[in-house]
Amino acid sequence: MRVWNRQPNVISMFRYKLTIEYDGLRFCGWQRQKAVIPSVQEAIEAALCEVFGYAPLVEGAGRTDSGVHALGQVAHCDLQDSLPEYRIQDALNRFLAPKGASVIAVEAVPSDFHARFSATSRSYVYKICNRRPPTPLSDTRAWHIIQPLNIKAMQEAALALIGTHDFSSFRASACQAPSPIKTLEDFTFTQIGEQITVSIQARSFLHNQVRIMVGTCVKIGLGRWPTTKMQEILEAKNRCQSGLTAPPHGLYLAHVSYES
């Protein structure tokens, strides 16, 4: 393996958009950090280094936490060579597949495309399995909730969060976003038998916002709080008022949209 400097001094660089699926339980999250298991970002950078002999910086659209899965995380990187997209994809997957990640699409994009800053919306899915007995076939892929959930109450409560609000009540203490104002575009609960799927969409989210919103809805769905409590929590602008942070392994970064 040849190792060159990080961003080699060449005139032409070719930007590529990578769409990535991964099993969140096999990584310490998206972002590079000091941990025993690698981050997805590090794994992709390592794969690029194996394939090309240098390690371009990989910038992701969203920083998923440890345990959070992705069906369609998006990242970009700059390569020195213009190569057929399928060749980049296959070469990266040879190194990523054994680690629990897969590049499901590669696309050459203009050099002003930015996975994070060009994104116009992010869609998450949260999966809940609502039944009394254990769930051996989905226990690493959905939140198992034993007590019956009132999906109608959860949906009613969720509607209070749609629109532009100060989401301070749904923000992890570690959140570094400059503003707590976000615009929630979708927060829909769908139930098929014991499987509950929550669809959540916004241009961007605060740290842990999706998981705290889902955790708060679950508390209402269990009947511990009335549906009207959601409006009070929102107005309190205080993390202590909302429910627990839903576990990461039920959450999927499903899709990132860009202006075409």
Next chain:
Amino acid sequence: MRVWNRQPNVISMFRYKLTIEYDGLRFCGWQRQKAVIPSVQEAIEAALCEVFGYAPLVEGAGRTDSGVHALGQVAHCDLQDSLPEYRIQDALNRFLAPKGASVIAVEAVPSDFHARFSATSRSYVYKICNRRPPTPLSDTRAWHIIQPLNIKAMQEAALALIGTHDFSSFRASACQAPSPIKTLEDFTFTQIGEQITVSIQARSFLHNQVRIMVGTCVKIGLGRWPTTKMQEILEAKNRCQSGLTAPPHGLYLAHVSYES
């Protein structure tokens, strides 16, 4: 733990029907056998022994192979005591959940109910993920096929097998069934994006019949054989004529039906 004889000499016995979900990769199959990892049958018998202090025989509706999952395997057993069904279920799950199995329903049934012989039909589901890149989120739950499949050709070929036939071409050499004549009631392919779901139903099946039928359809879906080949294979009554046995981890015993 008290250990009594296997079928204690008591006058009253209460028969219970158990419906079981399990992760096939964590067991050596349904049937008790000499293997390092236990069978599902042994795991349930061991759990019953932990709970009741004796080990009633557990008889299953179908003998799933190692790696084959179940969404709704059915078994029966005789207990010395009549207990609320939810108490039996919860007690068994305390021991089964860490092993990868879950009793999803318990029902008191008449003493002439037999999980295997009373069954009127068995439904299987086979899951295929048809795309080029690796599938980290489903690689233990579906057969990953890289080359594009022609689902229309597979469905057309599958129709040739519907009805009552001699299924010798779709029978593992180890199969001990007295007759190769079976009646296939359903063999339907459904595609949503890259996910292909195959639904298969019959009163009973030969050993590996479902997996050999699916493997043969895949060979036709890949364009290696014409759809008309399925009729020839059926008529040949020779295992050497059909396709490969599809891998076990895509197969699920979905449902067993009984006369109500």
